[in-house]
Amino acid sequence: MCLCRMNTSQGSSPPGPRPVVDEGPAALVAALEEAPSALWFVTGPEQRTVWANARARELGAAPYDLPVVGGRPVADLVASVLRTGRPQTLTGVLDEEGPPVTVAVRPLAAGPDPGAVLVLEGGLVPDGAEDRVGDAPPPGPLPDVVGEAQLSLLPPSLPLLPDVRLSGSYHPATSARAAGGDWYDAVPLGHGRLALVIGDAVGHGVPAAAAMSRLRGAMRSSALHDPAPAAVLGALDDFAAQMDDVQGASVFYAVLDAATGALAFAAAGHPPPLLVHADGRTTYLPVAARPPLGTLPGAATPVSRAQLEPGATLVLYSDGAVAAAGPPPSMGLGRLSEVARTALTDPAALDGEAVAGLASRIAAGLLTADGRPDDVAVLVAHRRSRSVEPLQLDLVAVPSALPAVRRRLGAWLTALGMGEQDRVGVMVAVGEACANAAEHAYRDTEPGPMRVTAAVDVDGVLTVTVHDEGTWRPPDRDPGDRGRGLLIMRQLVDGMVVRGEHGTTVTLRTRLRQSPVEEPEHPVGGTGATVVVDRAGGSPVVRAAGDVDLVGAEQLRIRLLEASHGGTVRVELDLTAVTLFSSAAVRVVLAVAAIAESEGWRLVVHAPDGGVTRHILEVSGLQRLVELR
Numbered sequence: 001m002c003l004c005r006m007n008t009s010q011g012s013s014p015p016g017p018r019p020v021v022d023e024g025p026a027a028l029v030a031a032l033e034e035a036p037s038a039l040w041f042v043t044g045p046e047q048r049t050v051w052a053n054a055r056a057r058e059l060g061a062a063p064y065d066l067p068v069v070g071g072r073p074v075a076d077l078v079a080s081v082l083r084t085g086r087p088q089t090l091t092g093v094l095d096e097e098g099p100p101v102t103v104a105v106r107p108l109a110a111g112p113d114p115g116a117v118l119v120l121e122g123g124l125v126p127d128g129a130e131d132r133v134g135d136a137p138p139p140g141p142l143p144d145v146v147g148e149a150q151l152s153l154l155p156p157s158l159p160l161l162p163d164v165r166l167s168g169s170y171h172p173a174t175s176a177r178a179a180g181g182d183w184y185d186a187v188p189l190g191h192g193r194l195a196l197v198i199g200d201a202v203g204h205g206v207p208a209a210a211a212m213s214r215l216r217g218a219m220r221s222s223a224l225h226d227p228a229p230a231a232v233l234g235a236l237d238d239f240a241a242q243m244d245d246v247q248g249a250s251v252f253y254a255v256l257d258a259a260t261g262a263l264a265f266a267a268a269g270h271p272p273p274l275l276v277h278a279d280g281r282t283t284y285l286p287v288a289a290r291p292p293l294g295t296l297p298g299a300a301t302p303v304s305r306a307q308l309e310p311g312a313t314l315v316l317y318s319d320g321a322v323a324a325a326g327p328p329p330s331m332g333l334g335r336l337s338e339v340a341r342t343a344l345t346d347p348a349a350l351d352g353e354a355v356a357g358l359a360s361r362i363a364a365g366l367l368t369a370d371g372r373p374d375d376v377a378v379l380v381a382h383r384r385s386r387s388v389e390p391l392q393l394d395l396v397a398v399p400s401a402l403p404a405v406r407r408r409l410g411a412w413l414t415a416l417g418m419g420e421q422d423r424v425g426v427m428v429a430v431g432e433a434c435a436n437a438a439e440h441a442y443r444d445t446e447p448g449p450m451r452v453t454a455a456v457d458v459d460g461v462l463t464v465t466v467h468d469e470g471t472w473r474p475p476d477r478d479p480g481d482r483g484r485g486l487l488i489m490r491q492l493v494d495g496m497v498v499r500g501e502h503g504t505t506v507t508l509r510t511r512l513r514q515s516p517v518e519e520p521e522h523p524v525g526g527t528g529a530t531v532v533v534d535r536a537g538g539s540p541v542v543r544a545a546g547d548v549d550l551v552g553a554e555q556l557r558i559r560l561l562e563a564s565h566g567g568t569v570r571v572e573l574d575l576t577a578v579t580l581f582s583s584a585a586v587r588v589v590l591a592v593a594a595i596a597e598s599e600g601w602r603l604v605v606h607a608p609d610g611g612v613t614r615h616i617l618e619v620s621g622l623q624r625l626v627e628l629r
Contacts, residue, residue, distance in 0.1 A: 042066070042078055159188045160512035161460040162387045163258040165417055166194075167380040169359035171367075181208030182318040182375035183216055187223050192258045192458030195223045195232075198316040198379050199251035199270065211245040215293075219253070229253050229266035230301040233290075237268070237301075240294025247294035252287070252316055259458055261308035261383050266301050268293050271319065274336060276344050278311030278385070282337040311385040313358075315340050320374030321366055339365035344382075355382055355417055356514050388415050390455035397437045397450035397468050405434050405452055409464075412454060416462075419514055426464065426510065429492040433466035433506040441470025441504060460512040469503040490566045490595065497598075529578075531555040533563045539570050545577035553584035560592045567595035572604040573626075581613045586620050593625040602627050 039053045049066070066074040158166040168184050181201035189195055197219055201211040215236065222235035232253050240246040252273060254265035265273070265285070269292030272284045288302035308314060315336075322332025343361045359378040366376060391412045395401040406427060413423045434450065442448050454464045489496050493510040529552025534541040540563040544556055564571045573589065575581065589605065596603045603626045607614035617628065 154183060155185050157513040158186050159194065159460050160417055160514050161188075161192070161194070161258050161458065162416065162456045163192065163384055163458070164194065164256065165355040165382045165384060166514070167356050167359040167378075167382075169363045169376075169378045171360075171363045171376045181212050182320060182377035183212045184316065184318075184377045184379040185216055185219065186379065186381075187220055187227075188459055189223065189227045189255065190459060193227070194256045194258060194381070195219075195227055196254045196256055196314070196316060196379060196381055197223075197251065198318060198377055199249055200318045200320075200375075200377075201246065202248040207245060211243070211249070214243065215240070215246050215249055215251070219251070223253075227255055229255060229264055229303045233266050233268055233293075233301045236293050237297070237299065240292075241297055243294070247292075249293045250319070251293060254314075254316075256308070256314075256381060258383070261310070261312070263306045263308055263314070264303055265306070266290070266303045268301075269295075271317070271322065271333075274315040274317070274340055275306070275308070276313040276315065276340050278309055280341055280345055282341055284333065308381075308383045310383055313340075313344055313380060313382040315362065316379040316381075318375060318377040320376040321363070321378060336362075336366065355380075356419070358382070388412065388456070391453065393452040395450050395452070396447050397434075397441050397470070398447045399435070399438050401438065401450065402431060402434055406431060409452070409454065416456060416512065417514065418512060422510075422512070422514075425492040426462065426508070429489040429496075429508055430464050430466065432489050433508065436506070437466060437468040437470070437504065441468040443471070445470075456512065462510050462512050464508045465505055466508075467503060467505045471504075490561060529555060531559045533559055534574075535563075539572055540564070541572045541574055543574040543577070545579075547580035548575075548578055548585040549580065549582050550584045553582055553588050556585055557588040557591070560588070564592070564596070567592070567599050570596075570601045572606065574606040575613050576606055576608055578607075578613045581616050586616065586622070589617070589622060589626065590620075593622065597625065604629060 039056055042049050066078065068074065154170055155168070158168055160166070166186050168186070170182060170184070182199070183201070184198045185195075186197070187195040197216075199212070199215060199219075201208045201215060218236060218239045219232065222232045225235075226232070233251070236251060240249060248269075250267075250269035252265065252267040252270040254263055254273070256263050265287070267287045268290045270287075272287040275283050275285055277283070285304065285306050287304060290301060291299055317336065322336055340362050343358060343365065359380045362380065363376045363378045391409065393405060393408055395404065409430060410423065410427055413426060418426070430452065434452065437450050438447075441450070448469050451467045452464070453467075454462065456462050489506070489508060493508045495509045497507045499505045499507070529544060529546045529548045531542065531544045531548075531552065534543055542556070542559045542563050544552070546552070548556060560571065560573065561567065563569070573592075589603070593603045605617065605622075605626045606629050607617055614628065617623065617626075622628075
């Protein structure tokens with residue numbers, strides 16, 4: 001079952017018979033019926049509305065119809081949530097008129113039917129009412145504004161290194177009054193080193209989430225400047241002393257050498273980390289006591305050291321992880337040890353992608369019947385017992401060799417821990433390179449050798465090469481429906497280089513990363529941008545108009561790569577009719593300009609002199625990489 005609630009400013013509901021609800025106290029049903037927000041209960045894959053309150057019946061074309069917001073049927077969001085179990089949010093104008101409204105569709109934590117979901121509005125919380133969301137008690141554990149804000153500010157991905165696997169998870173408090181402020185992060189420092197951080201900002205609600213975001217940004221800036229634990233905590237101490245809302249925050253910070261397992265760490269007002277040894281023993285690493293950030297200017301930062309043996313796992317956690325068990329503190333620490341040990345003794349827990357869910361499983365194991373009295377953030381670092389060896393395949397460049405490449409490469413990437421979406425992207429890019437070699441390298445001659453190699457460096461950068469000893473043939477200026485291999489490969493990896501000496505070598509590189517398993521989908525919405533390719537002239541011209549936001553930037557990237565055949569053909573970009581040019585769009589232009597430079601041509605960008613778009617391009621320094629007209 002799902003509940004969809006939407007704030008509106010429409011008039012009062014019309015008189016008429018009210019629907020009958022089989023379950024629930026009469027008082028609650030009456031309150032929901034008269035609520036100023038619109039509510040729908042929907043169930044099953046057929047999206048059957050089993051109940052709607054007065055305001056909802058007023059808005060639908062038929063009494064139980066779901067509305068259209070921002071030109072998108074709310075039923076589309078419901079279908080997605082029922083299918084994926086993930087919340088979604090949509091903001092826009094109701095039926096193309098009236099004030100903007102926000103709809104949030106949420107899965108239900110429990111219900112009478114398996115797989116039932118709950119949908120609830122994600123609107124703004126009135127001033128002075130941070131602990132209240134909307135006009136009815138929140139039926140799920142995640143407060144709309146606080147939970148959504150908190151999750152959006154946490155890292156969207158974690159590094160994926162060959163020697164260390166990471167897993168992060170954030171679970172909000174059951175009560176909106178207690179949610180917000182806990183956070184984690186992992187920052188690649190180069191040379192196989194990682195900064196592992198977990199902390200807790202003072203307070204709760206949206207202010208605590210905002211403080212957390214500033215603290216996390218300051219930490220990243222400090223760590224990239226000087227990653228030593230004493231230097232980072234000293235910088236955060238100075239930062240917190242100048243920011244009232246950050247002062248008093250607790251943090252644990254560590255630098256891990258992924259190859260050797262050496263760990264240097266320090267904490268400010270934060271509990272010690274848990275170390276689960278390879279044999280299942282658990283110990284809490286001793287941390288020298290230090291006051292929370294900004295509370296004692298100039299306080300010394302003692303740095304401790306430890307060693308993670310192969311197969312060992314470090315578990316960082318926020319205070320909420322040990323609060324649910326109640327006093328004394330030893331009870332919560334003991335329960336955390338047991339939950340972590342149980343999660344790690346499952347042989348399947350450390351296989352491939354399963355490691356990504358470790359932190360979530362540990363946090364879920366700490367949940368009691370009374371819920372979570374505080375947020376829980378968990379960051380897990382597991383040092384692998386052995387690294388994945390580089391892959392080398394020596395084959396004959398014929399189409400029948402491609403299935404073997406897919407099988408061997410797929411298994412190798414799975415062993416690295418790559419998620420399915422990233423794994424498929426790499427395999428498609430490599431498949432295109434192999435297909436090109438099989439089809440073109442030995443044209444009019446006997447098929448020759450093809451070698452595929454794959455390796456990951458200590459910082460998690462994957463490099464795959466496809467080499468043949470045939471003849472390199474530059475792509476046609478207009479290959480029609482064929483010759484799209486370069487385009488496909490460039491869209492699927494971070495970088496690609498083609499060399500034609502002594503045969504042809506295609507080198508594909510991409511940085512490995514993993515998304516937290518509980519990451520919500522981004523808010524759904526349309527884009528005001530239109531992007532088309534004009535082929536009437538000598539060179540293709542990509543013309544953009546309207547608001548080039550995040551979604552529009554992705555359209556812009558696809559059209560530029562399509563028109564340029566993956567960067568091999570000169571194109572121009574016309575932004576004359578653009579009304580909004582986002583930072584995401586700037587990154588797209590930068591990336592395509594870099595590809596053009598590597599291919600020996602320069603991207604021409606048309607933007608009116610004195611206009612906002614041209615100003616953004618100039619401020620961004622792009623005039624050094626493109627030809628502005």
